[in-house]
Amino acid sequence: MKHRLSLPLLLVVVAIGCDKKVANSSNLEKGLNHYLTAQQQCPNTHAADFPTQPIVARTDYDAYAKVGLVSKVPSALDGNGQPRFIYDLTSKGKDTQYKGKILSGNETPRIFCFGTLKVDKILNFTDPAPNQGVSETHVYYTTKLVDTPDWLADPDIQGVFRNFPTIMEVNRRKIRASQGLPDNSKMEAAMGLTAEGWRVPQDM
Structure with a gap:
């Protein structure tokens, strides 16, 4: 027998799911991307x-x-x-x-940018708890580099950027994948609840 939600209850469930203040994977990913995409992936x-x-x-x-x-x-x-x-x-x-966008507000745009950093997957997060008057959660996630230009694949360019943290991580994953090893990368960020939703402290 199939159970159907009543319309009022269904509206409540939808409203909760759309509430940007709820700590869920979707809202946390949006907040992290707001921060990550502002990191200049450029020399x-x-x-x-x-x-x-x-x-x-x-x-x-x-x-x-x-x-x-x-x-x-x-x-x-x-x-x-x-x-x-x-x-x-x-x-x-x-x-x-x-x-x-540049979060610091005092850094000029760079050139030779080679992509945008975004969340690949939210692994897990802690239950929100108050910290100095702000509801805070710790999020564990992985990232990916997207919108990369064709010229990034050139071996000489790879040599120029070989020590850039993002490129080092991409290459590390490729090596592990070629060896049949799982991707064990993981990043952590504390996020606080703001009027705009969940944000990394530097992005508040």
Whole structure:
């Protein structure tokens, strides 16, 4: 025999499910993404850094030139008779500038951005409890890098970004997967309840 919820009870269940103040996976994921997508997945490089004529060879700039993010034009010879180059942003390079919100409010957008960090899965979370007047929960989750550009796959670019935390984590997962090992990555964040819903403290 099938049991059906009465309309008033059904409306209550729907209302609870849509309440952004409820600590559930959906609401916590929204709050985490509000914070994660504001993290610039880019090297500490800005459009104002170009054009530039480095005194010493720059393998990172050469990698950017290889994939068309900057132009590379010979300019002169150094004291040892070696060529020097002027690097400047191309239209493709300018399009890599970070376009999201910046939580700190005092950091300029970077360039050569290579994706957006988002929640992959909410693993679990603690029951909300008061902490200094704010309802707080600890969330355990995994992340993924999305909206990555084609040029990120270039081996020289991978070499430039090999020590970037997000890239290191992506590569670590690939290695574990190739070895038939489970993904054991896990992140933790404290989240507090605000008028806009659940937020990471730095995002309040």
